Amino acid sequence: MTNTLKEILAEVKAHTGLNFAQYQREVVVGRIADRMAALGCPATEDYWERLRGNRQESNLLAESIFINVTRFFRNPIVFEILAQRIFPALLGSKRAAGSRELRIWSAGCASGEEPYSVAILLKEILQFDPQLWTTHIFATDLDEGALAEAEAGVYPEDRLDDTKMGLVRKYFRAQGDTFEVLPEIRGMVRFSRDDVTSLEMGAPADSVFGGFDLIFFRNVLIYLNKDLQRSVCEKLEHALNDGGYLILGAAEGLPRGLTGRFTALDSANRIYRKNV
Numbered sequence: 001m002t003n004t005l006k007e008i009l010a011e012v013k014a015h016t017g018l019n020f021a022q023y024q025r026e027v028v029v030g031r032i033a034d035r036m037a038a039l040g041c042p043a044t045e046d047y048w049e050r051l052r053g054n055r056q057e058s059n060l061l062a063e064s065i066f067i068n069v070t071r072f073f074r075n076p077i078v079f080e081i082l083a084q085r086i087f088p089a090l091l092g093s094k095r096a097a098g099s100r101e102l103r104i105w106s107a108g109c110a111s112g113e114e115p116y117s118v119a120i121l122l123k124e125i126l127q128f129d130p131q132l133w134t135t136h137i138f139a140t141d142l143d144e145g146a147l148a149e150a151e152a153g154v155y156p157e158d159r160l161d162d163t164k165m166g167l168v169r170k171y172f173r174a175q176g177d178t179f180e181v182l183p184e185i186r187g188m189v190r191f192s193r194d195d196v197t198s199l200e201m202g203a204p205a206d207s208v209f210g211g212f213d214l215i216f217f218r219n220v221l222i223y224l225n226k227d228l229q230r231s232v233c234e235k236l237e238h239a240l241n242d243g244g245y246l247i248l249g250a251a252e253g254l255p256r257g258l259t260g261r262f263t264a265l266d267s268a269n270r271i272y273r274k275n276v
């Protein structure tokens with residue numbers, strides 16, 4: 001890492017508390033280049049001069065490093081596999097163990113589309129189940145702006161491009177050009193700010209302890225360097241119950257060293273089951 005890059009990241013950390021030193025270098029450098037272009041800075045040193053002592057610019061750079069592109073039912077095949085294979089298997093094993101509780105974590109949930117999609121899917125699956133289930137869906141991110149959007153639950157139409165029309169009609173209220181998630185779904189998801197890379201916290205504080213049946217960790221790993229990828233995935237493995245599921249993003253894979261602790265349920269779709 002060059003000295004200027006180190007200084008830039010130290011400045012961002014001082015203003016925002018966010019440490020990007022172990023994020024992929026290309027991602028960080030690419031976002032700095034975007035900010036330089038926006039401000040008309042010809043060289044990194046010029047950008048450093050603009051950034052020094054400037055809290056607002058630190059926030060803007062941090063926001064652009066958190067790429068929070070997402071949508072409802074992103075990679076729809078994953079949600080089909082959840083509906084056809086994972087939830088039936090999970091519910092079956094819970095019933096056999098005399099439990100009626102499911103615990104799910106969406107880590108790096110951005111503006112909430114992923115955990116709300118899971119809530120909708122569960123609502124659909126459990127509506128015909130004669131037994132009463134308790135579902136806990138914890139959704140966490142570091143980006144406060146994204147979390148505020150998630151709490152508001154109102155989205156532009158293009159975020160629903162992968163969502164079946166029947167589900168849009170059933171679980172959203174159209175408001176002009178936007179769509180609001182209905183309260184019955186909003187009430188199923190608990191959002192909080194949490195740094196998934198923090199090794200002090202094994203699971204989101206809200207969840208009190210891990211014990212998750214299913215963890216979504218999609219499209220976050222690609223931004224972290226190899227060391228951090230490994231330590232975060234180890235943490236998630238500890239937070240999962242034996243036999244629990246971990247779902248990564250389409251372009252991601254389990255770091256080397258962890259593959260022996262999971263069985264790939266569907267390697268093409270990055271769905272892994274923790275070995276019992």
Ligand SMILES: C[S@@+](CC[C@H](N)C(=O)[O-])C[C@H]1O[C@@H](n2cnc3c(N)ncnc32)[C@H](O)[C@@H]1O
Nearest residue numbers: 066067068070108110141142143195196218219
């Ligand atoms: C591309 S979005 C992924 C959203 C969703 N999981 C999906 O796949 O559609 C990446 C998210 O990871 C979040 N993120 C990045 N670093 C994080 C960290 N250390 N802890 C928690 N969230 C983080 C970003 O703020 C961003 O919202």
